[in-house]
Structure formats: structure tokens, C-alpha cells
Amino acid sequence: MTVLVGCFCVILLGITAGCLWKIRVMRKSAEELTIQFEKRIKKDTNVGIEISSRDSKMRQLAQGMDRQIRTFREEQRRYLQGNQELKDAAANLSHDLRTPMTAAWGYLDLLEQEDMSEEAREYLQIISERIQAMKGLTEEMFQYSKIGSQGQKNQKISLNRVLEETAADFYGVLTQASIEPEIRIPERQVFCYGNLQSVKRILANLFSNGMKYSHGDLKIVLEENGSVSFSNRAPFMDPIQVGSLMERFYTVESGEQSAGLGLHIVKVLAEEMNGTVSAVYDRKEEKLRITVCFPKVV
Numbered sequence: 001m002t003v004l005v006g007c008f009c010v011i012l013l014g015i016t017a018g019c020l021w022k023i024r025v026m027r028k029s030a031e032e033l034t035i036q037f038e039k040r041i042k043k044d045t046n047v048g049i050e051i052s053s054r055d056s057k058m059r060q061l062a063q064g065m066d067r068q069i070r071t072f073r074e075e076q077r078r079y080l081q082g083n084q085e086l087k088d089a090a091a092n093l094s095h096d097l098r099t100p101m102t103a104a105w106g107y108l109d110l111l112e113q114e115d116m117s118e119e120a121r122e123y124l125q126i127i128s129e130r131i132q133a134m135k136g137l138t139e140e141m142f143q144y145s146k147i148g149s150q151g152q153k154n155q156k157i158s159l160n161r162v163l164e165e166t167a168a169d170f171y172g173v174l175t176q177a178s179i180e181p182e183i184r185i186p187e188r189q190v191f192c193y194g195n196l197q198s199v200k201r202i203l204a205n206l207f208s209n210g211m212k213y214s215h216g217d218l219k220i221v222l223e224e225n226g227s228v229s230f231s232n233r234a235p236f237m238d239p240i241q242v243g244s245l246m247e248r249f250y251t252v253e254s255g256e257q258s259a260g261l262g263l264h265i266v267k268v269l270a271e272e273m274n275g276t277v278s279a280v281y282d283r284k285e286e287k288l289r290i291t292v293c294f295p296k297v298v
Helices: 002-042 056-112 118-146 159-176 196-213 239-243 262-272
Strands: 154-158 182-184 191-195 219-222 227-233 276-282 287-293
Touching: 002 056, 056 118, 118 262, 154 159, 154 196, 159 196, 159 219, 191 196, 196 227, 196 262, 196 287, 239 276, 262 276, 262 287
Parallel strands: 182 219
Antiparallel strands: 154 191, 219 227, 227 287, 276 287
16 A cells, blocks of 8 residues: 555656746746747748747647747738828829929919909909919828838937927918918927927927917917927817827817928827827817827937
């Protein structure tokens, strides 16, 4: 009886040791899968995932992960190719539109010098406004096509200075639209690290957006943490619309002409510099606030 108990204990110890060894091997394989999966996701390579374990199920798991990574890479290539084709089409279309619009604008200038009735001048003004709107659409498409096409040349940027310069550039059109913006800029210099042209484009698009959809008010605040917020009354909007503002080609139905690219360009350019953009809507005050946070340089 004692011998049987001893044999049983030895067998039990052997089984336990085997299970512990199996668990150790499985844990090692899981660690190998985690490390290699992260490497394959970050770096495009044809090398498959290899693990030291000879367990058939773990090797099947590794092969399955390989297949999923290849599928992901293929879908990623298709997305990038389609996105680039879309940008190329936008660039080509914007170039094609510029030539006839320039000619139309020239003939419009000549026509304005002719004698005509007041009614004809009203029609001429409408045509002029429509051509100007088309120029804006073309510019949006052209700017969208240029996103990511040039390497980032980052530098230390004074947000105070860029915001002041952009506000000065828009002063005339804001005044013409009967908008007197409230601009708050701290006395202390606020710096960010990024691409100067991208920062200028972001602020210009936000000024343009505020001018289009403002009901006469526009508040711009630069914070010392490197964020710039644009807020204005927008009673025609709702939280659902605000949640879609940054989407490509999304437009707000307010009677204004837009390709729906301005805020999408803001989002993409900000994220390229490791910044963020958010849009919130205060339903009680009917105010829209868009905030872009630039990476701050202390």
C-alpha cells in the first residue's frame, strides 16, 4: 500500500511538473507573440511571426496573426493609395478650375466698366459673389491635396505673433462682415514646436470658419498652455452636427458655400504636429467652440 501511494505521488509530481513546464512554455510563447506582433505592426516586413514553442495550437495562433497582419497591410496600402488618388484628383480639379475662373473674373472686371442698369449691376454682383465662392472652394481643395505631400520642417513658433498676424490679415473681411472679434492674447510669449505654414493654415481656416458661421460675434483666446479657442454663436447647429465637423467633406447647411475641408484640414495638420482639435457646443448659449492645442515649448 505504501509503495502504491509512493508511486502515485511520484506520478502526481511528474504531472504537476509537466503542467508547470507547459505553462512556462505557453507564457514564453505569449510574450514572444506580443513582442513580435508589435514589431510587425510598426514595421512593414515579409518576415512572419516565429515562436520557440512547438505546440500546434500556439503555432496556429502565430500563423493566424500573420494572416491578419498581412490583411491589415493590404487594406492599409489600399487606403493610402485611394487617399493619394483622391488628393491628386482634388489637385488636378483645382488647377483645372483656376483657368476658367481667372478668365471669368477678367471678363467680369471688363463688364463692370460698361454702362448698365441697376438691375443688371445687381445681377453682376451676384455673379461676382458666386465666382468668389468658387475661388474659395478651389483653394480648399488645393490645400487638402497638399496635406502630407511635403516633409515637416518643425521649429519653435511664437503663437502670439502668428495669431496677431493672422488677425490682421482677416481684419478687413471681418469688418466687412460686421464682425468685431474679441481677441485675448497673453502678454507672456507662448511658444509651440511645429511647422510654421501649418500653424498659419490652421489659424486662417479657423478665422475663415468663424467668419462664415458667426452671428456677428467671434471670440478668440490664446491660453498659456498652447491652446487657441474660437467661439461664436451658432444657433443653427446642434451637438450631432458639431460631432461631425472635422470629418472630410462634411458641410453645415447654413447657406454658405464650402467644400467641407477647412476643419478637416485643421484636424489633420494639428495631428501631424502631435496636437489636438476639439469642438463642443453649448446648447444653452447656442455657442460653438473649437479649440486647437499645439504642443507647447516651455
